[in-house]
Amino acid sequence: MAFMRAVEFWYWMMKNSRGVRRKSPCRFMAEDAFLADPEATRIPGTCEVRTLPETPEEFGELHTSAFFKT
Template identity: 40%
Template sequence: MKHIEFWYWQLHDPVSGAPARSTCRLTEADALRRDPHASRVPESCEVRVLLRHPDDYLPSFALRSLSSSRGAGHNSTAS
């Protein structure tokens, strides 16, 4: 598993140059891509865990139910 930090950022509006807080949390790379002078809003960090495999997002009972329904569908078309 991989832990990623997401923060609210103080960014500068590209048109007006006025400082504004980001409307959502961003990674450091995303924030600095938008504004090279961006700064983190203190105490706004949220650590998210990224799972390695997409199947990790589904509970195991859902995976069992998917595989059993696929098997049933496959058998019914073969007959």
């Protein structure tokens, strides 16, 4: 099995569409959070580390369903 990258996902304090700072509705990677709100801040204790595939081969190893093997 190949090595996959570990990626941190956090809940963030970010501005909503009305400009009010609120907890994000889901966890985001830092890059995505800062795209949505450059002043976003992580909420301590909410980190979730996910192991994500980097190559098509790694993706195939994770998904054994025939649906993904096409």
